[in-house]
Amino acid sequence: MTAASEPTDSGRPTAVVTGASSGIGAATARALARAGFDVVLGARRVDRCAEIAREIDGTAVRLDVTDPDSVSAFVAAVPECRLLVNNAGGAKGLEPVAEADEDDWRWMFEVNVIGTLRVTKGLLPALLASGDGHIVTVTSIAALEPYDNGAGYTGAKHAQAMLHRTLRGELLGKPVRLTEICPGMVETEFSLVRFGGDEEKADDVYKGLTPLTPEDVADVITFAATRPSHVNLDQIVLKPRAQASASRAYREV
Structure with missing residues (x-):
């Protein structure tokens, strides 16, 4: 693995992307590699990550x-790190509070909040040691506003955002930048997971409008990561032109 907090002999600082097997994570890994990073891809579906890693000369x-x-084994495999992209996350279910599935809620808080906490804590020493670290956390517009039937996911994303925004103050004066990315509707496997593999329900989410693509979000992440060290893009909200909020969008009939 080529990894370094200072540029290596190849001149490439190391970026870690979680949830990198598909969607925003995979697109971000590719975009960061094009921007000159040596990318470490992490996900449960490591076979998919391996395919992308071969393509971009990553790990x-x-x-x-x-x-x-x-997480401990992953952190041990990445001793040096300049950029961390906390992208792993997800949603399950779309029920009102009165019908909430506690197991779904538990999973959403575990993957979005505690998962982000574990990886960030684990890699923070390396990010600080790099002298120019950067933590990018992909939350959601669900971290900015509630919507009906989405309390489990919006609650988890609000909590994840509070973790990230609190770090912004706790690390003030340290050589680490923090950027929160808040996407609106992005066509990935997100809705397919949320609806338990129901492709028809997943497709209906994007019906009648043009959603963002994973590449759109990856471009924004890469832009933030390649600004001069003194420039901190604290929070970036991006949505399709047809979407005004989490619960308001214009759809062609």
């Missing part, structure tokens, strides 16, 4: 952010 390491032992 794939299995990572399950809900498993402390997996």
